[in-house]
Amino acid sequence: MTTLQRRFALSAMGARDLKRGILYSTLLNLAFILPSIFVFIFFTDFLRPAFGRGEARYGWELYLSLAVAFSLVTVLIAYMQYTSTFMAVYRESADRRIRVAEKLRRLPLAFFGRHDLSDLTSTIMADNTELEHTFSHAVPQLFASLISVVLIILSLCFYDWRLSVALLAPLPLAVLIHLGTRRLLRGRFQENYRLKRQVTEDIQQGLENICEIKAYSGEEAYLEALDHSLHVLEGEMIRDELMASACMHSSVILLRLGLAFVAILGASLLQAGELDLVAYLVFLVFGSSVYIPIEEVLNYSILLSYLDVRISRMRQIDEMPTQTGKAEVSVRRYDITFDHVTFAYQEGQEVLHDISFTARQGQVTALVGASGGGKSTIAKLAARFWDIDAGRITLGGRDISQIDPEALLAHYAIVFQDVVLFNASVMDNIRIGRSGATDEEVRQAARLARCEEFISQLPEGYDTLIGENGQKLSGGERQRISIARALLKDAPVILLDEATASLDVENETLLQQGLSELVRDKTVLIIAHRMRTIRRADQVIVLRDGRITESGSPEELLARDGDFAAMVAQQTEQAPRIEG
Numbered sequence: 001m002t003t004l005q006r007r008f009a010l011s012a013m014g015a016r017d018l019k020r021g022i023l024y025s026t027l028l029n030l031a032f033i034l035p036s037i038f039v040f041i042f043f044t045d046f047l048r049p050a051f052g053r054g055e056a057r058y059g060w061e062l063y064l065s066l067a068v069a070f071s072l073v074t075v076l077i078a079y080m081q082y083t084s085t086f087m088a089v090y091r092e093s094a095d096r097r098i099r100v101a102e103k104l105r106r107l108p109l110a111f112f113g114r115h116d117l118s119d120l121t122s123t124i125m126a127d128n129t130e131l132e133h134t135f136s137h138a139v140p141q142l143f144a145s146l147i148s149v150v151l152i153i154l155s156l157c158f159y160d161w162r163l164s165v166a167l168l169a170p171l172p173l174a175v176l177i178h179l180g181t182r183r184l185l186r187g188r189f190q191e192n193y194r195l196k197r198q199v200t201e202d203i204q205q206g207l208e209n210i211c212e213i214k215a216y217s218g219e220e221a222y223l224e225a226l227d228h229s230l231h232v233l234e235g236e237m238i239r240d241e242l243m244a245s246a247c248m249h250s251s252v253i254l255l256r257l258g259l260a261f262v263a264i265l266g267a268s269l270l271q272a273g274e275l276d277l278v279a280y281l282v283f284l285v286f287g288s289s290v291y292i293p294i295e296e297v298l299n300y301s302i303l304l305s306y307l308d309v310r311i312s313r314m315r316q317i318d319e320m321p322t323q324t325g326k327a328e329v330s331v332r333r334y335d336i337t338f339d340h341v342t343f344a345y346q347e348g349q350e351v352l353h354d355i356s357f358t359a360r361q362g363q364v365t366a367l368v369g370a371s372g373g374g375k376s377t378i379a380k381l382a383a384r385f386w387d388i389d390a391g392r393i394t395l396g397g398r399d400i401s402q403i404d405p406e407a408l409l410a411h412y413a414i415v416f417q418d419v420v421l422f423n424a425s426v427m428d429n430i431r432i433g434r435s436g437a438t439d440e441e442v443r444q445a446a447r448l449a450r451c452e453e454f455i456s457q458l459p460e461g462y463d464t465l466i467g468e469n470g471q472k473l474s475g476g477e478r479q480r481i482s483i484a485r486a487l488l489k490d491a492p493v494i495l496l497d498e499a500t501a502s503l504d505v506e507n508e509t510l511l512q513q514g515l516s517e518l519v520r521d522k523t524v525l526i527i528a529h530r531m532r533t534i535r536r537a538d539q540v541i542v543l544r545d546g547r548i549t550e551s552g553s554p555e556e557l558l559a560r561d562g563d564f565a566a567m568v569a570q571q572t573e574q575a576p577r578i579e580g
Contacts, residue, residue, distance in 0.1 A: 008139065009131075009314040011095055017088035018140060024081035025144030029293055030151070031077050034070040036285055041066070086136045093132040100124055100314070106322040106405070108386055121200075127310040134307045142300035145293035152290050156283070162269065163283045166261040167290060174251040178298050181247035186305050188240045193309045195233045202226050244302055252295055259287050323387065325404040331396035334361045334411065334492045334523040336382050341391035343381060351377050352546045355391070359539070361492070364524040366534035368567065369543035375527045376416075378543075379495045382525060383412050395493070413486035417498035419478045421470030426455055427462040429470070429481055433488035442488060449484035451477070494519055496526040531568045540564060 004015040042063060101124065104111075112120070157164040206213065206222055213222050262283050269275035336359040343352040352374045359365035359382075367375040381388055384400050393400050400408055413433070421429050430442050430451075437445075443462070446452055454477050458464040470478040486494065528534050535554060542550045542563045550562050557564035 006315070007311075008135070009096075009311050009318060011092065011099065014088075014092035014095070017084060017092060018135070021081070021085040021088060021140035022143040022147075024077060024084045025140040026147045027077045028074075028081045029144050029148040031070075031074040033152070033286075033289055034074060036289055038063070038066055038070060039285060040282055081140075085140050089132060089136040092135070093128055096131070096314070097124065097128050100128070100317060103317055103320070103322070107320055108323050111320060127313060130307065130310050131314070134303060138300045138303050138307075141296060142304065145296040145300065148293045149290070149297065152286070152293070156286065156290070159282065160275070160279055163262050163266055163275075163279075166265045167258045167283065167287050169261050170254045170257045171294070174255045174298075177247060177251045177254070178301070181244065181251075182302060182305050185240065185244055185302060186308070188236075188243070189306045189309055192233075192236050192240055195229070195236055199226075199229050199233050202229050248298060248302065251298055252291075255291055255294060258291070259284075262287050323384065323405045325400075325402050325407070327404045327407050329398060329403050329407055331398060331411065333396045335359065335394075335396060336493065336523055336525065337392075337394045337397075338378070338382075339392040339394070341381065341388050341393060343377065343386065343388045343390075345386075350389075350546060352381075355546075355548060357539075357541055357548065357551060359523055359525050361523045362521050363538035364519060364526060364534075364536065365539045365541065366537035367525065367527045367541050367543060368529070368531075368534065368564065369549075372545075373543035374546040375543055376497055379414075379497050379525055379527060382493075383414060383495060384408055411491055412493045412495060413489040413491035414495045415479075415482050415486050415497065416495075419470070419482040421466060421473075421478055421481060423465060423468045425460075425463045425465055426451075426458065426481065429466065430484045430488060433485035434490070437488055442484075445484045445488035448487050449480045451480045451484050454480075492522055494522050494524045494526075496524070496528075498527055498529065531571050542567075 001012065001015045001019075004010060004018055005012065008014075008018070010018060104120070104124075153164065153168065156167065202225065206226065213219055266275060266280045266283060270277060270280050338355045338357050341352055341355040342350060344350045355374075355378065357365070367378060369375060380386060381393060382400075384393075384403070384405050387401060395403070395408070395411070422432075426446075427439065427442055430446060431437055433445070434441075439462075443452075446455060446462075454473075455461055455464075464472075466472045470481065473481070526534060526537065534540060537554060539551065540554055540557055541548055542557070544563065550557060550560065550564060552560075554564070558568065
């Protein structure tokens with residue numbers, strides 16, 4: 001069971017169903033030999049007078065009974081085989097999709113940073129579809145064919161080992177050709193899969209960046225590059241198919257030569273009186289039946305090589321470590337403390353170096369500094385989007401690495417610069433902040449976020465569908481929807497990453513009034529480049545190259561005439577120039 005689970009990335013139930021499917025597929029293969037047994041019994045009895053062995057023993061009643069019995073047995077086994085393969089595989093496929101989605105939900109964001117969206121979509125949809133098809137049509141049949149081949153060969157050897165050797169004489173050479181083909185194709189399948197992913201990524205990239213492509217007249221260059229990728233993929237697929245089919249058919253043709261060997265050797269033994277005519281006929285009738293499961297083994301094993309690429313990707317996701325912790329945590333205060341924290345997105349390339357500070361409840365802590373200094377990283381680490389490499393981050397004195405991420409995020413309201421909206425109504429997009437909120441509570445949050453003005457101008461007001469990722473709204477309107485969500489959630493910890501970056505000065509000033517309601521008595525961590533956004537902050541942390549260069553209140557930092565004072569002076573100097 002464990003071997004099947006690991007080899008094919010199955011659940012425990014899926015492994016049990018696979019074993020059952022192999023059993024019934026084997027029985028079905030053997031049931032398909034029943035007509036040959038029927039013919040053998042008939043001819044053996046029918047030819048008795050020709051060999052001077054007396055009259056035929058059986059009448060038509062026996063043959064009719066055998067025909068009915070063999071048919072009923074075959075139908076029953078076929079039904080059991082269908083239920084234990086197709087129906088079971090579809091159930092396992094559904095469970096696998098849920099399992100993968102659940103796994104992805106619990107993975108740290110570091111995983112998603114290393115994987116393209118189209119790559120993950122391919123794993124969830126295309127890979128699962130391929131696994132579903134292969135496990136319903138190939139894997140149980142592969143093992144069943146192997147078992148059937150062994151049983152049939154042993155039976156034939158027991159009947160006459162000389163003709164059995166002749167029948168299977170080409171098999172070793174055919175297997176050698178097949179193994180060489182599999183080894184060659186395994187690398188080709190991996191390259192083929194890589195090219196498919198590349199084409200998918202190119203198409204997705206074109207759809208996501210269609211505005212930029214059109215704005216810079218890049219349609220022709222993009223389509224030429226995509227056409228080239230498709231042409232390369234098409235050529236690789238044709239080459240692989242030709243290679244696989246040529247080698248496969250070569251093995252099959254070579255394998256079929258065994259019948260000729262049986263015919264020649266059998267005729268020779270028959271002439272010498274060393275072989276019974278009935279035994280000769282048995283091998284001629286059963287010989288072709290032996291090759292069918294052998295050919296299936298060869299075909300399915302090549303398909304399994306193709307499947308290995310997808311199984312390895314599924315196994316990779318299954319084996320990824322998830323973020324765990326206590327699901328029920330009570331916190332009295334919501335101070336966030338960074339205690340000598342070090343972090344790197346990639347090993348050996350530290351983004352934060354020995355960061356220590358405390359964002360206290362009831363205060364606004366602002367993170368400022370040049371781009372790339374680590375401000376957004378600190379905010380994401382505070383919400384445990386990643387796990388740190390060294391040090392400790394606590395919420396109310398509790399180490400957040402010991403808290404389940406979902407339980408932790410229940411205490412957070414987050415507004416990032418990159419807003420994500422859904423193709424749903426305005427009301428539903430705001431209600432994401434708190435699913436049980438009433439319509440009036442949603443409208444109150446929208447008013448505080450200064451959303452009502454543009455919502456009233458929409459065709460259906462709060463019930464207006466805003467398109468994929470809010471494409472029917474402006475950047476500022478989308479940002480205000482995001483802030484309304486945070487206001488509705490009313491969580492004790494607020495993370496604001498450039499929350500007003502998409503707004504003009506007038507709307508930003510109005511929105512600050514709504515934000516003042518949001519941050520009251522909360523632990524607030526705010527990231528901003530505009531100095532006026534943080535003029536009322538209680539604490540300012542200045543970052544440069546992943547290190548804290550200074551911290552204190554805005555007044556204290558201005559008096560020190562350090563990095564913060566230089567940033568304020570620079571923006572103050574540039575403001576009149578920009579307005580002019």
